[in-house]
Amino acid sequence: MRIEGPIEDVIFRNDQNGYTVFIIDFKSTPVTCTGKLINANIGENLALDGDYVNNSKYGYQFAFSSYEVILPTTLAGIEKYLASGLIKGVGPATAKNIVNHFKEQTFDIIEMSPSSLAEIKNISLKKALDIGDKFKELKKLQNTVMFLQKYNLTTNMALKIYDVYGDKTIEVIKTNPYRLVEDVDGIGFLSADKIAKSIGINENSEYRVRAGILHSLNNAVEKTGNTYMPKNLLFSQAENILELPFENNKELFDDALQGLTLDKTVILSWHEGYEIVIPSKYYFYESSVAQKIALLNSSTVLEKKNVDDDIDYFEKRNKIKFHEEQKNAIINSINNGVSVITGGPGTGKTTIIKCIIEILKQNNQKFILLAPTGRAAKRMSDSTGEEAKTIHRALEVASGDLAKLSRFVYNENNPLKTDAVIVDEVSMVDVALMSHLCKALPRDCKLILVGDKDQLPSVGAGNVLDDIIKSKIVTISMLTKIFRQNDDSLIITNAHLINDGKMPLINNSSKDFFFEEKSDLNSIKNSIVDMVVNRLPKFTGLDSCQIQVLAPLKAGVCGIDNLNKCLQDSINPSSIQKMEIAVGNSIFRVGDKVMQTTNNYNLVWKKMNGFIEEEGEGVFNGDIGYIELIDFQTNEMVVLFEDGRRCLYPRTEISQLSLAYAITIHKSQGSEFDVVIIPAIAGPSMILTRNLIYTAVTRAKKMVVIVGEQKNLKRMVSNNYTVQRFTLLKQLLIDADKKIKELFN
Numbered sequence: 157m158r159i160e161g162p163i164e165d166v167i168f169r170n171d172q173n174g175y176t177v178f179i180i181d182f183k184s185t186p187v188t189c190t191g192k193l194i195n196a197n198i199g200e201n202l203a204l205d206g207d208y209v210n211n212s213k214y215g216y217q218f219a220f221s222s223y224e225v226i227l228p229t230t231l232a233g234i235e236k237y238l239a240s241g242l243i244k245g246v247g248p249a250t251a252k253n254i255v256n257h258f259k260e261q262t263f264d265i266i267e268m269s270p271s272s273l274a275e276i277k278n279i280s281l282k283k284a285l286d287i288g289d290k291f292k293e294l295k296k297l298q299n300t301v302m303f304l305q306k307y308n309l310t311t312n313m314a315l316k317i318y319d320v321y322g323d324k325t326i327e328v329i330k331t332n333p334y335r336l337v338e339d340v341d342g343i344g345f346l347s348a349d350k351i352a353k354s355i356g357i358n359e360n361s362e363y364r365v366r367a368g369i370l371h372s373l374n375n376a377v378e379k380t381g382n383t384y385m386p387k388n389l390l391f392s393q394a395e396n397i398l399e400l401p402f403e404n405n406k407e408l409f410d411d412a413l414q415g416l417t418l419d420k421t422v423i424l425s426w427h428e429g430y431e432i433v434i435p436s437k438y439y440f441y442e443s444s445v446a447q448k449i450a451l452l453n454s455s456t457v458l459e460k461k462n463v464d465d466d467i468d469y470f471e472k473r474n475k476i477k478f479h480e481e482q483k484n485a486i487i488n489s490i491n492n493g494v495s496v497i498t499g500g501p502g503t504g505k506t507t508i509i510k511c512i513i514e515i516l517k518q519n520n521q522k523f524i525l526l527a528p529t530g531r532a533a534k535r536m537s538d539s540t541g542e543e544a545k546t547i548h549r550a551l552e553v554a555s556g557d558l559a560k561l562s563r564f565v566y567n568e569n570n571p572l573k574t575d576a577v578i579v580d581e582v583s584m585v586d587v588a589l590m591s592h593l594c595k596a597l598p599r600d601c602k603l604i605l606v607g608d609k610d611q612l613p614s615v616g617a618g619n620v621l622d623d624i625i626k627s628k629i630v631t632i633s634m635l636t637k638i639f640r641q642n643d644d645s646l647i648i649t650n651a652h653l654i655n656d657g658k659m660p661l662i663n664n665s666s667k668d669f670f671f672e673e674k675s676d677l678n679s680i681k682n683s684i685v686d687m688v689v690n691r692l693p694k695f696t697g698l699d700s701c702q703i704q705v706l707a708p709l710k711a712g713v714c715g716i717d718n719l720n721k722c723l724q725d726s727i728n729p730s731s732i733q734k735m736e737i738a739v740g741n742s743i744f745r746v747g748d749k750v751m752q753t754t755n756n757y758n759l760v761w762k763k764m765n766g767f768i769e770e771e772g773e774g775v776f777n778g779d780i781g782y783i784e785l786i787d788f789q790t791n792e793m794v795v796l797f798e799d800g801r802r803c804l805y806p807r808t809e810i811s812q813l814s815l816a817y818a819i820t821i822h823k824s825q826g827s828e829f830d831v832v833i834i835p836a837i838a839g840p841s842m843i844l845t846r847n848l849i850y851t852a853v854t855r856a857k858k859m860v861v862i863v864g865e866q867k868n869l870k871r872m873v874s875n876n877y878t879v880q881r882f883t884l885l886k887q888l889l890i891d892a893d894k895k896i897k898e899l900f901n
Contacts (some may be wrong), residue, residue: 159187159218160203162233166196169791170738174305177217179202181661191220194301199236201226222306222761225298227263231255234262243290245283253277266291275371300325307351315808316340328353334367337374338421345371345397360400366412368398373422377435377617382882383442383587384427384434387413426882434884438617441591445620446888448594452603453630454896455493463515470511477780478511485633486511489604496582496624499635500655501854502648505606506539507639509578512604514541521575526550528589529778529826530799531583547585547593547775553757553774560847564756566596574601582607584825587618587885592889610655612851615777615822620880627889638782645669647856654850654873658668660729662866667702668856671836672863677713680835681722683863687833689726696831696859700727701749701782704829705818706852708844714864716818717741723817724748735786737793739810746786750795751816752779759809761801775803778823780816821852832856836864836872844868845875 161180167188169178174192180202181187189204197742206220226653228234238251246254253276257266265272270288274281297318303326304314320339321328323353328335336343345367352364372393376382385393391409395402402409413433416422423434452464467486471477478486482504489495489512499505504537509525525544527533550572552565566572579585582605585593597603605621613619625632638648646669650660662671674680688703696703705723709715728747730736736745744750752775759775781797791807821834834852838844849872853860862869 157205158203158205161187162201162228162236163196163198166198168738169193169196170284170740187218188214188216189220190217191223192305193223194298195242197240197242199228199233200242201228201233201237224301224302229260231259234260238262242294245286245290246287250276250279253279257520264293267295282348287644298324300650304329307354309347309864313340313342313347316342324501332363334363335359337367337371343770359398360405360408360413362408362415365394365398365400365405365408366415368400369394369409369412370416370421372397373433373435376882377438380879380881381586381613381615381617381619383438383617384425384563384882384884385431386882387424387431387433390433400798417570418521427887438587439884441587442618442883442885442888444591445587445594446885446892449494449624449889450601450629450892450896451599452493452597452601453893454900455600455602460487460491463487466515466518467511470514474510476507477640478507479634479637481635481637482508484832486515488631488633489602490515492602494603494630495605495633496621496630497606497633497635498621498625500608500610500638500648501651502638503635504637504639505580506536508635509536509606510540512578513540516576522573523576523578524550524572524574525578525580526593527580527826528584529581529776530797531778531780531827534799535828536580544580547579547589548755548774548776549772550674551592551596555771555773557760559757564592564596567592568595570596571598572596572601574598576604578604578606581826583609583611583621584614585620586614586616587620587883588616590618590620592684607853610847610850611854612822612825613881615825618885619883620885623883623885624889627886627893629889629893639857647853647860650860651850651853652855654846654853657846657876659870659872659873660853662862667826668859668860670861671866671869672861673866674863675865677837680837680863681713681719684719684835685722685726687861687863688723692831692833692859692861698830701817702829703831703833704824704855705833705835706821706824706855707818707835708821708837708848708852709839710820712837712839713814714837716820719818719835720815724815727817737786737791739813742784742815743797744783744810744813744815746783746792749781749816750781750783750813751819752781752812753814753823754812756809756812759803759805761797762801763800763802764798772801775801777808780827821848821855824855825851827855829855830855830857831859831861832862833863836862836866836869838865838868838871841875841877842879845877846873847878849873 159182163178164181165179176193176196177190178196179186179188202223203226204220204223206218209219211217230236235255238246238249255262257265257276266288270284271281273279273284273287297464300318301314306318307450317340318325326874333348337345348367372390376385391402394462417424420436423436425432425434467483485497485508497505497508525535525542526545526547528547530546533544533546552560554565607621609625611619646661646666650669653660664670664699672683673814674683684705688700692698692703705719707714707716707719710717728745734746736743755776757774760773763770779797781795783793784796785794793810794806795805796802832855
């Protein structure tokens, strides 16, 4: 059946999928309605198609499956609609003046003759035309999103699609829905395939095969960190998702791949005797890194600078004595265009950086200290006494017209003003970010890369540190001697034992490394929650939010999804005093600890620096903060990040956040936490590896607590499996170095 009436009140709204509970006035009777809406604006008139259902908890409700927006016809209804905030620039006073002047013709005037609005006092011709444009755009948006919702796309995703195609959305979808895979972030092959099947597109359409190949390639990049795929392996994966046997469709697969090559989406090449498929942008990322590193490395000083006296002076002033391998690392960094310093915890990397900084200062050389994350940058700053920035902040995210030309302010056309750049925690820098950094380095700049080669590789695509080391074109300083270790501390000792494939010491007699034996998953989960909420705050004096749970998996009883829900309920429970909002399967509440899960270069932030308010753009994967405010009417959220940046999240961006009481070990890279709790559980051997547990343990500054079974910990320590990433950087570095040597010789 169909009912119609204006929205009187909004009771609940999930802005991620558009699910809304609201009341409409149907024939002077309030009716509670449930279903998915694009917007939920009080005063908006809706025609709903559905049926009454008896909800055991809430009583009779009208559950609708489709709807359309009906423009009101009464003067009071028209005024209420215009005053609802749907059309930016039209508030209650302006709405009243428009309706008083044009009466029942108001909507016709706005749509067909908007310039007539300028007849009204305080409405300029420019504003009148702007109101007309926004009204037309709103109608197009509503029609398009309602069309897309027929294909079970969330409201948020429908809005994303509309942002890409505008009023051509319906035409694009009807012609080739597989374009969504290439053009819209977050739309995968399966979603596009469902739409295509409902429209009647053939399963062996070249559009479909092209989308399946591209989806498989994107998965290989985004989920497993590859920068290319062997062609035969790519076709095998595409064959599975397409459910089309390759042997019977060879020509179809080859034609689709050829199409991707012709429009420069991918590049076909040969590597180590087999044909490979490379996403074009990743080929350019790796090529630009290889060329710049080889070029910078060619600046290696021919007459080596003797810094022995500088090192002696630093040792005397700081009352230390460098090991020979530490001295070599300092000398290599000063006398080479590019150098790598790698070693595990306690091997003196920070002290080496401090000495290098002092020598650079004595030679009047400018330097910049960088790290991939805000936490890593703060740690670098605290340990050196010098300002350190994230790579994104140093490069400065471009905005306005400049953003159309380049993602960052500093690039090959506008290099950084520096003589040296030192990058810490470089193991977690992916090839895309490394490419942007390399482009911004001046020709005569020294690049010093510092990191732990045994950490997990970057979350993003590439294997930058490992490829640079294995290329052997730059000077590598390997640090093996452990210096920083208190007699009663076990974190560093156990980290090195794990890295050597040996079980850590877990006799619980130290002050900073503990193991609690639990075999049942629910017992492990309950113990972790109790530790975070009660036991460890009492023992350490820290707040619960300063204790970080690092879990290997997302799903399951001890996965981060369930742990976050349990920890949220205990640390920040629901209350009538706290605003909260549902987004997807998550509830966000004022006071919650949250993490940004993707790079967003456009999100605006503000930050107080003394008495001066700074403003910029960009929030990045791994940034942690706390929810300060939720606006229920607009579904906007304010998050205060740990470095002082305050961001207003519009409703379409909130899905980029996740609860962060528990985070995956992968997401912890580059960060350091006072106390870390790690569940030792059973799981896939491809995930539960030695370098995963090694990375988790090395994230702790003051204490590690592992909860679970020792046999599971032993399996991880013994499991030296590492996922093979397909990357070209190593070979490209060797090739670039060879060309430069030939050129200069």
